[in-house]
Amino acid sequence: MSKNEMTITKRDITEWLETTAVVLKENSQYLTDLDSPIGDADHGINMNRGFKKVTSKLPQVEDNDIGTILKAVGWALITSVGGAGGPLYGTFYMDAGKAVVGKIKLSTNDLIALLNAGLKGVVRIGKTNLGDKTMVDAIHPAVEVLRKTLTNNEDVIKALHCMTDAAYKGMKDTIPMLAKKGRASYLGERSIGHQDPGATSSYLILKTLLETIESRHKSK
Amino acid sequence: MKKLINKPEHVVKEQLEGIALAYPDIVKVHFDPNFIYRADAPVKGKVAIVSGGGSGHEPMHGGFVGFGMLDAACPGEVFTSPTPDQMLEAAKIVNSGEGVLFIVKNYSGDVMNFEMAADLAREEGIRVLNILIDDDVAVKDSLYTQGRRGVGTTVLAEKICGAAAERGYDLKKLANLCRKVNINGRSMGLALTSCTVPAAGKPTFELGEDEMEIGIGIHGEPGRKRIKIKTANEITELLALSIIEDIFYKRTIREWDEGKGEWVDIELEDPTLKHGDKVLAFVNSMGGTPGIELPIVYRKLHEICEKRGLKIIRNLIGPYITSLEMQGCSITLLKMDDEMIELWDAPVKTAGLRWGM
Numbered sequence: 228m229s230k231n232e233m234t235i236t237k238r239d240i241t242e243w244l245e246t247t248a249v250v251l252k253e254n255s256q257y258l259t260d261l262d263s264p265i266g267d268a269d270h271g272i273n274m275n276r277g278f279k280k281v282t283s284k285l286p287q288v289e290d291n292d293i294g295t296i297l298k299a300v301g302w303a304l305i306t307s308v309g310g311a312g313g314p315l316y317g318t319f320y321m322d323a324g325k326a327v328v329g330k331i332k333l334s335t336n337d338l339i340a341l342l343n344a345g346l347k348g349v350v351r352i353g354k355t356n357l358g359d360k361t362m363v364d365a366i367h368p369a370v371e372v373l374r375k376t377l378t379n380n381e382d383v384i385k386a387l388h389c390m391t392d393a394a395y396k397g398m399k400d401t402i403p404m405l406a407k408k409g410r411a412s413y414l415g416e417r418s419i420g421h422q423d424p425g426a427t428s429s430y431l432i433l434k435t436l437l438e439t440i441e442s443r444h445k446s447k
Numbered sequence: 448m449k450k451l452i453n454k455p456e457h458v459v460k461e462q463l464e465g466i467a468l469a470y471p472d473i474v475k476v477h478f479d480p481n482f483i484y485r486a487d488a489p490v491k492g493k494v495a496i497v498s499g500g501g502s503g504h505e506p507m508h509g510g511f512v513g514f515g516m517l518d519a520a521c522p523g524e525v526f527t528s529p530t531p532d533q534m535l536e537a538a539k540i541v542n543s544g545e546g547v548l549f550i551v552k553n554y555s556g557d558v559m560n561f562e563m564a565a566d567l568a569r570e571e572g573i574r575v576l577n578i579l580i581d582d583d584v585a586v587k588d589s590l591y592t593q594g595r596r597g598v599g600t601t602v603l604a605e606k607i608c609g610a611a612a613e614r615g616y617d618l619k620k621l622a623n624l625c626r627k628v629n630i631n632g633r634s635m636g637l638a639l640t641s642c643t644v645p646a647a648g649k650p651t652f653e654l655g656e657d658e659m660e661i662g663i664g665i666h667g668e669p670g671r672k673r674i675k676i677k678t679a680n681e682i683t684e685l686l687a688l689s690i691i692e693d694i695f696y697k698r699t700i701r702e703w704d705e706g707k708g709e710w711v712d713i714e715l716e717d718p719t720l721k722h723g724d725k726v727l728a729f730v731n732s733m734g735g736t737p738g739i740e741l742p743i744v745y746r747k748l749h750e751i752c753e754k755r756g757l758k759i760i761r762n763l764i765g766p767y768i769t770s771l772e773m774q775g776c777s778i779t780l781l782k783m784d785d786e787m788i789e790l791w792d793a794p795v796k797t798a799g800l801r802w803g804m
Contacts, residue, residue: 267526267666268651309527314559409555410668412592
């Protein structure tokens with residue numbers, strides 16, 4: 228198999244999800260602290276609660292295909308996170324799952340399709356644009372870069388690194404932005420100078436994807 | 448953090464359990480998913496009204512379930528929107544076949560969760576219409592923001608629509624009434640202190656001893672501006688004039704179009720308050736403000752309205768839409784017509800509001 232191709236297995240995906248729960252738990256206070264000056268101080272708490280439910284549901288859906296697993300993750304988040312994060316992240320995983328229904332392993336093209344469908348879902352539900360100071364500001368550049376680097380025949384792990392760097396930059400780019408969506412938007416100019424909590428949790432989720440795949444495919 | 452609670456993570460559940468024990472003649476409580484509903488639901492021949500939102504605003508919405516107001520209220524975690532499964536199950540229980548009206552406060556989370564719930568309910572054959580409340584004048588425009596938040600007018604809409612539903616208004620007529628109440632209501636709030644979400648353990652923002660936060664919402668989020676503390680008269684003037692001088696407000700919101708079978712964009716306009724208008728004046732405590740202070744605010748509000756030719760024909764004074772222990776107040780002025788006055792006066796029997804029966 229060339230460096231540019233990789234088979235992502237169901238176990239890669241479920242481990243990504245399990246590790247995401249750990250990462251969000253560890254960063255719960257950090258995300259909540261980010262949500263204080265420009266929100267209502269509950270993002271970390273909500274995401275932690277949501278992914279706790281995801282972890283409890285995973286054993287029940289593990290025997291299904293990847294698409295079905297991701298759709299179940301989406302529904303678990305929709306029914307537990309609440310706020311804006313619930314519908315947004317819930318739709319992200321549900322639409323991502325719809326893009327890969329029936330598959331028990333993924334090509335790199337499938338991975339792009341999955342992330343892109345998730346992003347489109349968020350944009351549709353949130354009616355968001357780039358620059359509104361939201362999770363889209365991290366996810367959109369990340370997916371763009373992943374697609375570009377893989378199309379240019381880059382090594383998959385390298386492409387995932389580039390994707391994560393783009394997500395990180397997108398997250399940091401939200402700092403000077405004026406919020407146009409969500410609770411932060413009520414603050415007007417006081418939202419400037421604060422990093423968006425949704426962009427931060429998105430970055431953490433994508434970083435976990437990189438780390439999971441890198442550690443599991445290291446020997447290959 | 449000093450609170451009258453047990454474990455922070457049990458606050459919502461234990462509150463619901465207490466309510467179920469305290470008001471068994473008015474409400475029942477459903478757990479997993481959580482919601483409070485009328486003990487006599489489903490009420491035949493009547494459109495059911497369901498609302499909800501984050502916990503922490505008590506008595507809204509759970510305290511408004513009963514005759515003449517809500518059929519069900521869905522409480523999320525503190526300051527967090529409830530999830531679609533809550534509204535779906537509630538709608539299934541309270542729907543008597545005449546359909547369900549969702550009264551939704553305009554916060555991105557509430558809007559999205561209630562839209563998802565409406566779509567799910569429709570899949571199960573229940574007619575649902577969603578009407579937004581977006582009355583908070585502190586948010587200046589809607590092009591570059593999420594739009595005005597739903598605050599004080601929510602309580603008034605729930606009462607007025609609740610009475611209308613008892614009178615047999617059909618779903619379409621009820622939705623139109625709710626929209627009318629929304630565009631005729633305007634609110635503005637102010638905080639003297641922050642509040643502490645139990646799970647967070649510390650105040651959502653810090654306010655100095657001599658500072659106030661203007662243009663707050665109801666979730667302990669910071670507002671538009673932070674200024675030095677003023678007297679009650681100055682505060683009342685600030686809030687009241689923001690409302691009275693709020694000129695035509697236009698925005699685009701989404702509602703379900705039953706004919707087309709899809710969500711459509713609707714343009715709404717708030718008419719400006721005019722000399723000679725009859726209003727309901729609602730002076731609301733944010734939760735921590737003592738009863739002795741609200742009438743002081745009302746006293747000045749009355750004077751201002753009189754000067755501006757606004758006739759206060761009804762009022763509501765007290766803690767009705769709160770933010771945990773936040774000290775502060777919000778003012779709502781709702782322009783009333785004869786239909787709304789009659790519906791406001793109609794009997795209501797809930798834990799939070801009760802008259803005429």
